[in-house]
Amino acid sequence: MRVVIAEDNTLLREGVARLLGEAGFEVVATVEDASALLEEVAARRPDVAVVDIRLPPTRTDEGLRAAQEIRRAHPSTGVLVLSQYVRVSYTVELLGGGARGLGYLLKDRVSDLAEFAAAVRQVGRGGSAFDPIVVDQLVGRRAHEGDSLHTLTDRERAVLALMAEGRTNQAIAERLVIAERTVEKHCTSIFAKLGLPARADDHRRVLAVLRYLNA
Amino acid sequence: MSIVAGAGFVVAGLVAWRSRSGRLGFLLAAEGVLWTLYQVPLPVPPEVAAVTVGAWPALLAHLVMAFPGGRLGSRTSRAVVALGYACVVVMGLRHLAGPGACAVIRDVGTAVLVFVGVSVIVLQARRLRGSSVARRRLLTPVLVAAVVATALFVVWKPVAVAGGSAPVLALAVQVAFAAVGLAFLWSLVRRRMDRGGVAGLVVRLSGEPHPATLQTALAETLHDPTLRVGYWVPESEGYLDVGGRPVLPEPGQVVTEVDRDGPLAVLAHDPALLDNPELIQAACAAASLALENERLTAELRVRLRQLADSRAQVVRAAEAERRRLERDLHDGVQQRLLAIPLTLSLAEAALTSGPERVRPLIGEARETAFAALDEVRALAQGIHPPILTERGLVGAVQELAAVAPVPVAISSDVAGELPVEVETTAYYVVAEALANLAKHAAADRASVSISRAGGRLSVAVSDNGRGGADPERGSGLRGLAGRVETNGGSLRVRSLPGQGTRIEAMLPCA
Structure with a gap:
């Protein structure tokens, strides 16, 4: 299963890439911002994009908007959104485009390798994964x-x-x-x-x- | 001489009557007539003359005691006056009794007359001493003249009754009596002249509109140095002076409210001024424009003071908040972060000494890291709600609505960027209102409306719950009001029992 990761914090970006690599995923690209993410997704058509909500340059909700753009332009690519905070309203917005191939997780979940890998796989197969806290x-x-x-x-x-x-x-x-x-x-x-x-x-x-x- | 004295009383009576002091006017005129008739031989039996025109000293005592209102105030004064009249009657009719009894009545009656006179002197001297400045100004001429006249009378009368002759003393009594009449006249004329002083007040106020001058000008026009002016300030629902302190009547003061399409001002003043209500009315009418101006100034001052107060409160709160953050960081996050490498070192050591302990130790390190993460999140939320950074006000309010326990309808009309502090304040208004709603309101619907118009942002949260929220009691709402005021806005809470709650903040955002 092919994955693109968008995360501006280097440590976390490389950490997630390593974890997913160990869990058997093929990490085809890691990017730092939303525009690079959209380019890579368009070029490589991954099964899943793992996207942090806050991305440069404004670090507001660019990741979220990029996620929606991917879901609109590339329905075959699943999107797993990672967030530092639980946001019910974001979940609701994302669900506006249906629940197919959609995930919304708190960043904490990344550390539980088995659960995290299961969520990525679920989203990659067109399923859903929502954080228990949401x-x-x-x-x-x-x-x-x-x-x-x-x-x-x-x-x-x-x-x-x-x-x-x-x-x-x-x-x-x-x-x-x-x-x-x-x-x-x-x-x-x-x-x-x-x-x-x-x-x-x-x-x-x-x-x-x-x-x-x-x- | 005696005709002049009598005429003085009659004229004073007319003046009093013209000044709507009818009762006093009647007493004055009667005294003038009695006195004048007393001076001429009347074609009536001496007993009749004695109990009618001979009553002038008793009537004078009555008059002095009843000045300025025309009524006898205390029970003592009524008793003294009644004793005076009784004495006149008994003395006047004493010849109808036998010669022996007549002499006894004469001696006892004279003693009682002296007693009445002395009582009048003592009572009036006490009254004068216990009077306020404003009242003393009115009483002094009459009472001083009356006390002197009474004193002379008390000395002369026993001599006259005994059949002695004291022409100098008799003349002195006549002069003193005339002086009392003139004193009455003077007091009454001056009262009328005071009303004329209102014209001066108008001129003065049009020249120098300054709050201290207004109070001084009113105090001088009304001749009451203790007078204080309070201005109606709607926010405080009370009367405040130019320094923003509430104006309440001091002991011995009364208040007169001045209205002009609603409450305008209040005067705390000496009750003596109520003897001359037209004067107060005229002065208030003349000063009402200046009072209105001053009221607006006073209101402005109160606003500024509120602003300064809430600034100080916010500075204190910010300081306390920084201290709390430091403590939270020190006690919580720092300790947990320290524990993580410690636990990892233990795990490292356990690799060789006891490999079965490694897994639980790593788990423990991870849990500690999560706990630290939770604390940092909570701290971040307290410093600045992260969702505001991500989404701005409307997005943040949508998130608040999404986690609220009841459906929340949102309407927003906010074009352009909002200043950060306005956005944050508006966010906390909605957050606090929705939190209160969840805790107390028992509502099943709520609505939030945010709109920006005329350089102001209006944020209103309404529900259909049980109402009865009291901003004075809830510390949450009070803190919120402080936060809103610091931004130059105002918070209104309308929460009648059974009619839901509406919290609205108006925030300036140019």
């Missing part, structure tokens, strides 16, 4: 009594959170140490309780769940 915040703001989230059981809520992170049924089953059949049953129940139409493919499911949470 999902926590979305679920947390619906914490008041009377919300339909309260009709879910604890187990169902855990499944919902993992779905929102973009995990497949198989990954959810592994994480919760339950059978995949059981996960499927939970999913059906959750969708029925929340009044969401059941979705076959994972990224549409993520989108439905995140949109529901953000409503």
Whole structure:
């Protein structure tokens, strides 16, 4: 799987490149700013672009805008956005273009090599990967009594959170140490309780769940 | 001589009556008439004359005690006056009793008369001594003349009653009596002249409009050196002097409010001025334009002082904040960062001594690094919200709305760049308002509107919750008001119980 990395901090850029190299990815380019990123993506058509939100020259949200540009111009390239801070509104903006091939993670996740590599792979395959903290915040703001989230059981809520992170049924089953059949049953129940139409493919499911949470 | 004295009282009575002091005018005129008639032989039985025209000394005592209002104030004064009248009646009718009883009545009555006279002297001397400057100015001529006249009367009367002759003393009583009448006349005429002084006030105020002069000019026109002027300042909902201090009546003072399409100013002054209400009204009317000007100046001063106060508050807060940051960095981040190489050294040593301990040690180092990272993030958020750097005000407010517990509708109309401090202040207004909403409001909808017009940025946060937020009690809202004022803006909180809360900040941004 071919990866481009955009990160202005040298240490972090080289660190991420080394980690992904060790995990079996082919890092085809590392760049420092948004315009170089767009050039490399156009030239090399990687499977995934790993993009820091703050990039030179203004270090505001250039990475985010570049990410959206890539999703518009090169739909076959997945985009994994890395951020120093959790931003629900950024997630929502990115989701405007669908959840296919999209990831949004806190930079902390990079240090957990296995999880990070799994997220990059997921995004590269057209799936989704959202930071648990983003999902926590979305679920947390619906914490008041009377919300339909309260009709879910604890187990169902855990499944919902993992779905929102973009995990497949198989990954959810592994994480919760339950059978995949059981996960499927939970999913059906959750969708029925929340009044969401059941979705076959994972990224549409993520989108439905995140949109529901953000409503 | 006696005709002149009587006429003096009658004229004083007319003046008093013209000045709407009818009761005093009646007493003065009656005294003038009684006195004049007392001087001529009347075609009536002596007893009738004695209890009618002979009542002039009692009426004089009544008059002096009732000056200037026309009413007897204290119970003591009423008792003394009543005793005076009773004495006149009993003395006048004493011849109707037997000769023996007559002599007794005469002696006792004379003693009582002397007692009444002395009481009048003592009471008036005490009254004069306990009076304020403004009141003394009014009372002095009348009371001094009255005390002298009473003293002479008290000496002359027993001699006269005893049938003795003291022509010098009798003349002195007549002269003193005439002086009392003239003193009344003088006091009343001067009161009218004071109103004429208002014209001088108008001239003076049009010449030199200065706050201290206005108070001095009013004090002089109203002849009350204790007078103080307070100007209505809507922000404080109270009357403040030119130094910005609240004006409250001091003990023994009363207040007169001056209105001109709403509250304008207040005068704290001597209650004696209320004896002459037309004078105060005329002076206030004459000074109202100058008062309006001064009120605006006073309001401006209050604003400046608020600004200085909030500046000082912000400087203090910034200092405290720096100290807190230093402590947080020292206690938190530094200690954790130190622990990381230490743990890694332990892991390095464990490579040879006990390889099974290496993994948990590395895990520990990583956790410590994350903890340090969390702390640095929290510190950064406290110094300057990073999202403002990334997205500007509207983007930052969208993020606040995205994590708010209720749906937040945002409308924004902000063209062009905003000054950093305005942006930061506006952000904290929304952040604090939404945080309060989450904690207290029990709302299910909120809206944020941001608009820029006429060199001002308006930031308003409304909800449909239970209301009742009190900016005086919540330290969050108070701190917010301080922050807004430091930027030259104003914060308004409208939060009636059951009607939701609306917090609006107006910030200047040219």
